[in-house]
Amino acid sequence: MQRMTYSFPEEVLEHVFSFIQSDNDRNSISLVCKSWYEIERWCRRRIFIGNCYAVCPTMVIKRFPEVRTIELKGKPHFADFNLVPEGWGGYVHPWIIAMASSYPWLEEIRLKRMVITDDSLELIAKSFKNFQVLVLSACEGFSTDGLAAIAANCRNLRELDLRESEVDDLNGHWLSHFPDTYTSLVSLNISCLGSEVSFSALERLVGRCPNLRTLCLNRAIPLDRLANLVCRVPQLVELGTGAYSSDMRPDVFSNLAGAVTGCKQLRSLSGFWDVNPAYLPAVYPNCTRLTSLNLGYATIQSPDLTKLVSQCQNLQRLWVLDYIEDSGLEALAASCKDLQELRVFPSDPYGVEPNVSLTEQGLVSVSEGCPKLQSVLYFCRQMSNAALITIARNRPNMTRFRLCIIEPRTPDYLTLQPLDTGFGAIVEHCKDLQRLSLSGLLTDRVFEYIGTYAKKLEMLSVAFAGDSDLGLHHILSGCENLRKLEIRDCPFGDKALLANAAKLETMRSLWMSSCLVSYGACKLLGQKMPRLNVEVIDERGAPDSRPENCPVEKLYIYRTIAGPRLDMPGFVWTMYEDSALRLS
Amino acid sequence: MGKSGGATHFHSSSSSSSSMDRYSSSSNDPASTICRRSSSDLSTDLKLGLNSISPNSQDLHHHHHHHSFSYNSSTSISREEHLQRPLNWPPIKSILRSTIVDEMQNKLHPQSERNRPSSFFVKVYMEGIVIGRKLNLLAYHSYDGLITVLCQMFKTTILCPNKIDEGVLHYGKYHLLTYEDQEGDWMMVGDVPWELFVTSVKRLKITRAERCQL
Numbered sequence: 001m002q003r004m005t006y007s008f009p010e011e012v013l014e015h016v017f018s019f020i021q022s023d024n025d026r027n028s029i030s031l032v033c034k035s036w037y038e039i040e041r042w043c044r045r046r047i048f049i050g051n052c053y054a055v056c057p058t059m060v061i062k063r064f065p066e067v068r069t070i071e072l073k074g075k076p077h078f079a080d081f082n083l084v085p086e087g088w089g090g091y092v093h094p095w096i097i098a099m100a101s102s103y104p105w106l107e108e109i110r111l112k113r114m115v116i117t118d119d120s121l122e123l124i125a126k127s128f129k130n131f132q133v134l135v136l137s138a139c140e141g142f143s144t145d146g147l148a149a150i151a152a153n154c155r156n157l158r159e160l161d162l163r164e165s166e167v168d169d170l171n172g173h174w175l176s177h178f179p180d181t182y183t184s185l186v187s188l189n190i191s192c193l194g195s196e197v198s199f200s201a202l203e204r205l206v207g208r209c210p211n212l213r214t215l216c217l218n219r220a221i222p223l224d225r226l227a228n229l230v231c232r233v234p235q236l237v238e239l240g241t242g243a244y245s246s247d248m249r250p251d252v253f254s255n256l257a258g259a260v261t262g263c264k265q266l267r268s269l270s271g272f273w274d275v276n277p278a279y280l281p282a283v284y285p286n287c288t289r290l291t292s293l294n295l296g297y298a299t300i301q302s303p304d305l306t307k308l309v310s311q312c313q314n315l316q317r318l319w320v321l322d323y324i325e326d327s328g329l330e331a332l333a334a335s336c337k338d339l340q341e342l343r344v345f346p347s348d349p350y351g352v353e354p355n356v357s358l359t360e361q362g363l364v365s366v367s368e369g370c371p372k373l374q375s376v377l378y379f380c381r382q383m384s385n386a387a388l389i390t391i392a393r394n395r396p397n398m399t400r401f402r403l404c405i406i407e408p409r410t411p412d413y414l415t416l417q418p419l420d421t422g423f424g425a426i427v428e429h430c431k432d433l434q435r436l437s438l439s440g441l442l443t444d445r446v447f448e449y450i451g452t453y454a455k456k457l458e459m460l461s462v463a464f465a466g467d468s469d470l471g472l473h474h475i476l477s478g479c480e481n482l483r484k485l486e487i488r489d490c491p492f493g494d495k496a497l498l499a500n501a502a503k504l505e506t507m508r509s510l511w512m513s514s515c516l517v518s519y520g521a522c523k524l525l526g527q528k529m530p531r532l533n534v535e536v537i538d539e540r541g542a543p544d545s546r547p548e549n550c551p552v553e554k555l556y557i558y559r560t561i562a563g564p565r566l567d568m569p570g571f572v573w574t575m576y577e578d579s580a581l582r583l584s
Numbered sequence: 585m586g587k588s589g590g591a592t593h594f595h596s597s598s599s600s601s602s603s604m605d606r607y608s609s610s611s612n613d614p615a616s617t618i619c620r621r622s623s624s625d626l627s628t629d630l631k632l633g634l635n636s637i638s639p640n641s642q643d644l645h646h647h648h649h650h651h652s653f654s655y656n657s658s659t660s661i662s663r664e665e666h667l668q669r670p671l672n673w674p675p676i677k678s679i680l681r682s683t684i685v686d687e688m689q690n691k692l693h694p695q696s697e698r699n700r701p702s703s704f705f706v707k708v709y710m711e712g713i714v715i716g717r718k719l720n721l722l723a724y725h726s727y728d729g730l731i732t733v734l735c736q737m738f739k740t741t742i743l744c745p746n747k748i749d750e751g752v753l754h755y756g757k758y759h760l761l762t763y764e765d766q767e768g769d770w771m772m773v774g775d776v777p778w779e780l781f782v783t784s785v786k787r788l789k790i791t792r793a794e795r796c797q798l
Contacts, residue, residue: 078675080675080677080678081672081673081675081676081677082672082678083672138677164677164679166678171705192679195704199766200766273683296680297680297683299683299684299687345676345680346674346676347684347687348684349674349676349681349684350669379674379676404674404675406674408670408673463673463675464670489670
């Protein structure tokens with residue numbers, strides 16, 4: 001019988017696939033049939049690896065030989081708060097070495113919470129002839145010498161973004177390594193650097209790059225120099241100032257105001273360290289254009305903050321310190337109807353008594369006044385179930401809700417009850433909630449609500465909450481789309497974890513620290529689940545020097561097809577089948 | 585320059601890592617606290633004096649009390665209450681922590697220039713010696729202090745241009761201090777006021793006196 005061939009030529013399929021950018025869709029395409037798998041893998045240009053230890057570089061390269069863009073994440077999220085000890089891992093060098101030989105046309109590298117050395121940077125600079133984008137988010141391990149190599153060699157570099165990285169800042173001369181012929185810069189973020197870069201080099205650099213859209217300076221760049229820089233880049237879309245303070249000098253003010261007003265495309269402002277409020281009016285003419293404003297380091301008081309924010313009618317994103325107070329947030333709610341994201345950080349995180357008048361009321365006001373509000377990070381000192389219920393009812397479109405009540409286990413301040421019903425209302429009403437962080441006094445009941453309602457939840461952060469294993473069981477058995485779970489200081493132990501072991505393979509990772517999971521349970525889990533790496537992190541010494549029922553300090557479990565990693569420091573042990581032999 | 589981007593690590597020196605110690609028998613072990621800390625954490629704690637108080641450090645106690653009293657002096661907050669704050673809580677990133685700390689330090693010890701950085705390291709070379717040294721210029725307030733330290737560091741006599749003794753005939757075997765300014769020119773140290781010098785210096789070089797026409 002003659003078989004009809006219905007398939008398109010490969011080139012046609014490849015062309016069709018090129019319109020599919022989403023990773024999930026591309027993964028689905030690969031599953032249709034063998035020939036689609038083959039065609040797809042040869043034309044996949046962008047790879048996202050949420051956990052660098054879930055897979056090894058050779059596997060990635062083998063399956064996807066023509067990658068142009070790679071994004072890798074290393075340490076768990078709680079590393080941001082110093083919960084992951086120094087030296088845990090997340091080294092990118094093996095990836096760079098592998099890609100240097102296999103991906104000569106690599107264009108973009110984006111790393112988050114990884115360790116990258118100067119050697120890696122030098123290898124990147126020399127290996128990828130068309131290298132264009134380097135984003136190092138919360139990375140560490142490199143110095144300005146590595147940056148010099150990138151500047152000197154990457155002729156086609158468009159983007160250099162060091163956001164929140166820890167750089168061994170030897171001096172500012174690295175910037176001078178951009179050759180005079182280099183003009184392709186589009187985005188530069190050096191806000192994390194401590195020392196002054198060579199100012200004349202920076203001026204010349206920004207002056208000769210006509211496509212520069214984003215310029216985020218560091219604190220060391222003084223205000224009186226800012227105007228000189230900004231007036232060379234009137235096409236700027238995003239500006240991060242340096243220190244925003246100086247003695248009040250009319251000429252500095254007018255130069256600055258003139259330069260900033262000249263940026264007709266400006267949409268985003270950040271920086272604002274050491275703010276002298278007298279200089280804020282310099283940005284007023286731009287306020288109506290702004291869609292993003294980061295005042296997270298601006299230690300100024302509510303009246304100045306309120307005045308600034310009230311003029312930004314088109315604001316979509318605001319990051320601010322709690323100096324803004326309830327009154328400022330009320331003004332925000334009245335003025336900024338397009339607001340989508342609000343983050344309020346604590347100005348006095350370690351004080352016991354409140355230093356500002358910021359309560360749950362501020363958040364309630366914004367939830368009432370801003371119909372598009374979907375992403376919230378809010379630090380405060382008091383909360384009530386009533387407020388949370390109101391917020392939930394006001395904003396069923398909420399997708400990210402992170403609340404941090406500064407004192408652990410704080411109850412509803414009106415009723416002294418746990419905040420279970422409040423958070424329950426959040427998950428019940430906000431059906432598209434993807435990310436949730438809990439705080440305050442919480443029993444197992446809140447986890448029952450979460451397991452029942454939070455069906456779209458992908459990431460959950462829990463601290464000082466719950467009564468028993470039932471809490472953890474509710475989460476693991478109920479939250480179908482859960483990918484990342486991070487828990488600290490909760491009475492969750494072996495039972496829930498072992499009962500839901502299979503669930504862990506459907507998630508990216510689970511972090512548990514200062515909980516009650518025993519070493520014995522970790523060993524069992526490691527033995528039962530070969531496709532999980534069960535890492536015990538314990539700085540007290542080898543876990544088998546203590547009884548098996550002794551809780552481990554920290555536990556990090558993640559699915560992987562690469563097996564146990566080989567670069568663990570002395571305080572990390574991976575539990576697996578013959579771990580009983582290896583650990584002796 | 586030292587590490588930037590908020591490399592401070594806040595590690596509480598309290599003996600209980602969390603309030604979970606009624607569950608876990610071994611976390612009360614003082615050795616566990618010691619293992620957790622590296623020496624850089626210790627110096628950071630002492631410098632910043634913000635987190636829970638170590639039993640040994642009186643200064644920390646004062647800082648912390650001062651800080652809380654500056655906001656609410658009517659409340660007497662016991663040391664025990666401070667010590668109960670859990671380690672690494674609330675969850676804020678190091679960059680925010682260090683910004684807030686700077687701000688608090690400014691409030692406690694106001695400086696004349698708010699935006700002055702705490703260190704400014706420059707390279708120092710001596711003519712004829714390949715390996716240079718690094719020096720924090722902000723640790724000194726005048727040329728005298730700087731030259732004294734350099735004399736010790738490089739084991740030589742550095743002459744100050746305005747103090748050259750006319751009677752010294754063989755000053756050729758001594759050294760002079762020069763610096764590279766922002767425009768790339770090499771100048772004699774000592775001609776301009778100290779504050780202006782600090783803002784214009786890029787690096788230092790100790791040259792033989794006979795090289796400089798005086």
